[in-house]
Amino acid sequence: MTRYASLILDVRTRVLDRTFDYAVPDELAGSVDVGCCVLVTFAHRPAVGYVLGLRDRLDPEVDPGKVRPVEQVLSDPMFDADAVETIRWIAREYAAPVVDVVRLFCPPGFSARAVRDPRSGVWTLRTAQTAQVEERWVSLTEQGRSFVPAPNAARQRALIGALSEGPVLQAELALSMSSASSVVKALERRGVVSVELRRRVRGRRQVRLASAQAPRRAPGELTQGQRSALEAIGRACDARRGDVVVLDGVTGSGKTEVYLEAIERVLSQGRDAVVLVPEISLTPQTVGRFRSRFGDQVAVLHSRLSTGERYDQWDLVRQGGARVVVGARSALFAPVANPGIYVIDEEHESSYKQGSSPRYHAREVAAHLARQHGAALVLGSATPSLEALERCSQGRFAGASWTRVEMPQRPGGRPLPPVEVVDMAAEFASGWRSMFSRALTQALAETVQRGEKAVLMLNQRGFARWLLCRDCGYVPRCEHCSTSLTYHERGHMLVCHTCGSQYPVPATCPQCGSHYLRMSGMGTQQVEDRLREQLAQIVPSGVPVIRMDADSTREKGGHERCLEEFDAAPCAVLLGTQMIAKGLDFPEVTLVGVINADTVLKVCDFRAAERTYDLLEQVAGRAGRGPKGGRVVIQTYQPRHPAVQAAARHDRSVFLDAELPLRREALYPPFVGLANLVVWGPQLEAVTSTCRQIASALLDRAEGLSLPAGGAAGDGDPSWPGGSPVRVLGPVECAISRLQDRYRWHVLVKADRSVELGPFVSEALGAVKVPHGVSVAVDVDPHDMM
Numbered sequence: 001m002t003r004y005a006s007l008i009l010d011v012r013t014r015v016l017d018r019t020f021d022y023a024v025p026d027e028l029a030g031s032v033d034v035g036c037c038v039l040v041t042f043a044h045r046p047a048v049g050y051v052l053g054l055r056d057r058l059d060p061e062v063d064p065g066k067v068r069p070v071e072q073v074l075s076d077p078m079f080d081a082d083a084v085e086t087i088r089w090i091a092r093e094y095a096a097p098v099v100d101v102v103r104l105f106c107p108p109g110f111s112a113r114a115v116r117d118p119r120s121g122v123w124t125l126r127t128a129q130t131a132q133v134e135e136r137w138v139s140l141t142e143q144g145r146s147f148v149p150a151p152n153a154a155r156q157r158a159l160i161g162a163l164s165e166g167p168v169l170q171a172e173l174a175l176s177m178s179s180a181s182s183v184v185k186a187l188e189r190r191g192v193v194s195v196e197l198r199r200r201v202r203g204r205r206q207v208r209l210a211s212a213q214a215p216r217r218a219p220g221e222l223t224q225g226q227r228s229a230l231e232a233i234g235r236a237c238d239a240r241r242g243d244v245v246v247l248d249g250v251t252g253s254g255k256t257e258v259y260l261e262a263i264e265r266v267l268s269q270g271r272d273a274v275v276l277v278p279e280i281s282l283t284p285q286t287v288g289r290f291r292s293r294f295g296d297q298v299a300v301l302h303s304r305l306s307t308g309e310r311y312d313q314w315d316l317v318r319q320g321g322a323r324v325v326v327g328a329r330s331a332l333f334a335p336v337a338n339p340g341i342y343v344i345d346e347e348h349e350s351s352y353k354q355g356s357s358p359r360y361h362a363r364e365v366a367a368h369l370a371r372q373h374g375a376a377l378v379l380g381s382a383t384p385s386l387e388a389l390e391r392c393s394q395g396r397f398a399g400a401s402w403t404r405v406e407m408p409q410r411p412g413g414r415p416l417p418p419v420e421v422v423d424m425a426a427e428f429a430s431g432w433r434s435m436f437s438r439a440l441t442q443a444l445a446e447t448v449q450r451g452e453k454a455v456l457m458l459n460q461r462g463f464a465r466w467l468l469c470r471d472c473g474y475v476p477r478c479e480h481c482s483t484s485l486t487y488h489e490r491g492h493m494l495v496c497h498t499c500g501s502q503y504p505v506p507a508t509c510p511q512c513g514s515h516y517l518r519m520s521g522m523g524t525q526q527v528e529d530r531l532r533e534q535l536a537q538i539v540p541s542g543v544p545v546i547r548m549d550a551d552s553t554r555e556k557g558g559h560e561r562c563l564e565e566f567d568a569a570p571c572a573v574l575l576g577t578q579m580i581a582k583g584l585d586f587p588e589v590t591l592v593g594v595i596n597a598d599t600v601l602k603v604c605d606f607r608a609a610e611r612t613y614d615l616l617e618q619v620a621g622r623a624g625r626g627p628k629g630g631r632v633v634i635q636t637y638q639p640r641h642p643a644v645q646a647a648a649r650h651d652r653s654v655f656l657d658a659e660l661p662l663r664r665e666a667l668y669p670p671f672v673g674l675a676n677l678v679v680w681g682p683q684l685e686a687v688t689s690t691c692r693q694i695a696s697a698l699l700d701r702a703e704g705l706s707l708p709a710g711g712a713a714g715d716g717d718p719s720w721p722g723g724s725p726v727r728v729l730g731p732v733e734c735a736i737s738r739l740q741d742r743y744r745w746h747v748l749v750k751a752d753r754s755v756e757l758g759p760f761v762s763e764a765l766g767a768v769k770v771p772h773g774v775s776v777a778v779d780v781d782p783h784d785m786m
């Protein structure tokens with residue numbers, strides 16, 4: 001009987017976003033499996049497809065005579081049937097093309113480009129970096145153990161000594177002794193040592209180096225909070241239905257220690273663990289803690305590894321050689337055999353949302369995977385997202401229970417640092433003109449005089465330099481975008497931060513010809529210069545200032561280098577952008593200063609206040625981790641804003657009491673579902689008319705819907721005001737209305753939680769014919785609406 005393979009073709013058009021059945025010829029019957037990549041003919045051309053299913057029968061309307069065969073198998077299975085279920089779930093939930101989702105599950109370095117060998121006619125994938133590399137391991141033989149080198153054979157003695165603890169890489173021997181290879185060869189001939197070729201796992205050395213300093217276990221007993229967290233996680237594991245524990249612990253309360261304990265228990269039950277950490281916190285410091293606890297069982301996956309390293313780490317997981325995966329967002333898709341626990345650290349981080357298709361959120365996908373595998377999901381944060389908090393207050397979501405466990409104290413009772421809020425408007429009014437307020441200046445002086453360390457955060461968005469004509473107000477803008485240009489010291493250039501275009505700096509105003517074209521604003525470089533001047537007045541011999549921003553950390557390892565330098569210095573100031581708010585654990589930091597707290601508040605995004613609160617609370621947590629304690633100074637123009645006040649008092653309720661009613665009133669998450677549909681193209685007319693059609697297709701469908709009986713979803717949740725459960729807003733221009741010569745418009749959809757937003761949007765879009773040259777992106781649960 002003929003079997004059929006249901007394929008998703010590697011072609012990106014919405015029209016082809018469905019499976020096609022191909023017959024599996026007898027000679028391929030043994031090698032075509034779910035997750036394979038195969039070659040077929042589609043529309044008279046060779047095409048690559050992924051096998052999502054196998055079946056014995058075609059749909060009744062399909063003519064078996066028209067079904068074409070699978071021509072060649074191009075890869076081993078890359079994912080299994082469980083993964084296919086998840087692929088379909090993500091595609092549906094986020095209204096994403098299935099093929100985009102499939103790619104998440106393919107190995108690092110995978111490419112669906114097939115090439116044909118003209119002689120043999122055989123097709124192969126152009127996948128790089130999957131070749132296996134071997135390396136030579138040297139060990140003592142049984143006979144070698146009793147071998148006594150001649151008295152003058154110093155190098156032989158050294159070699160035998162080096163091997164006494166077990167096999168050693170020949171390459172490593174070569175580092176510590178001269179002509180290692182000839183000594184090895186000589187002893188191999190005499191049967192004293194043997195050389196074995198083993199596969200080299202790229203990326204492992206970096207993982208090893210990371211564990212060098214980390215202690216295996218935290219000193220002391222677990223705290224009360226840690227014990228209750230572990231009990232809750234234990235219950236979630238035992239329930240085997242994807243229960244979620246939100247670990248709501250202040251910075252430094254020992255959350256990581258809880259993850260490590262919980263993972264150890266899961267491993268002892270023969271199940272595996274996946275840990276997500278924000279890309280920026282995947283430092284040797286973090287990885288080292290996992291590695292020192294779980295040794296070689298740890299695989300690491302993140303974008304700073306090379307493709308080859310990532311491939312080997314991925315393959316190690318697939319072969320069962322690593323049972324703890326630590327990585328960024330995409331580590332969720334590593335081929336873990338039997339996941340028993342998923343951990344997401346810093347759950348509130350917006351980097352868990354993918355910015356390109358499929359625009360999934362790692363929290364939601366992890367919750368789905370946990371349900372699928374009967375695993376537990378642990379979401380850890382000092383500032384859990386409003387989504388996570390809301391689900392905990394409901395107690396349940398999608399058939400799983402959601403529980404919040406608090407860890408309000410740091411081990412050893414170290415207090416959270418006191419926070420002082422400085423009103424910068426008042427500073428200015430009283431005649432103080434420096435960017436460092438009097439309070440911060442004094443705190444800095446005291447800190448460096450005591451020889452301690454300080455961390456200063458400046459908000460990137462608030463720090464940019466641009467050109468301004470003092471006569472006519474002209475500001476140079478990008479020719480391709482709607483944004484104004486930023487001045488870059490390096491190369492004396494104007495740069496567009498949305499598309500990267502560079503322009504020379506004009507000598508006179510292009511609009512009015514005036515010579516008064518002057519620099520405005522402040523760049524990070526200036527802040528650094530001022531800071532150095534200021535410090536030089538206090539400590540004439542100088543204090544090291546380490547700047548950490550996108551520029552200084554661009555190269556591989558740059559981020560680590562900055563942190564190591566700061567760590568090594570006895571007294572220093574770390575000046576950095578948002579990236580310093582996360583994961584730093586330096587007990588010697590006694591002062592944290594926030595130079596401009598409020599620029600994030602001004603961004604037109606309903607999460608602006610939440611992000612500000614998260615950021616301030618996180619950065620404040622960098623102070624006072626050691627016995628000397630610490631303090632925090634926040635400079636702001638909005639000292640009474642609830643986000644600032646909540647961080648200042650370390651009291652989240654101040655923020656929630658103000659924010660939740662606003663979100664509920666204005667119909668925003670977590671109370672309703674949200675989707676953003678962005679339409680762009682080079683012709684304004686085509687863009688706006690497509691956008692209008694999309695809006696009316698959405699409205700048409702919305703009219704057919706009604707709220708479920710008994711009111712809005714969510715157990716009589718009063719958030720939805722009634723009427724149709726869907727609201728369509730727009731079309732309107734995007735905040736960035738032009739980008740790289742493309743006009744951008746959008747439509748926003750708000751829906752009661754009873755509506756499945758992904759399928760709703762997909763179906764509405766199905767009714768719209770998008771003209772050539774116009775693109776549409778769907779973002780369900782958007783985190784960036786510019």
Ligand code: ADP
Pocket residue numbers: 217218219220221222223226249250251252253254255256257258411412585
């Ligand atoms: P978080 O992940 O919540 O920021 P960590 O797990 O990094 O907190 O813990 C902060 C510091 O406290 C670390 O140096 C850790 O080794 C230490 N620590 C954690 N748990 C304990 C404990 N029970 N007793 C003593 N020290 C602890």
Ligand code: ZN
Pocket residue numbers: 469470471472473474509510511512513514
């Ligand atoms: Zn001018």
Ligand code: ZN
Pocket residue numbers: 478479480481496497498499500501740
């Ligand atoms: Zn531009």
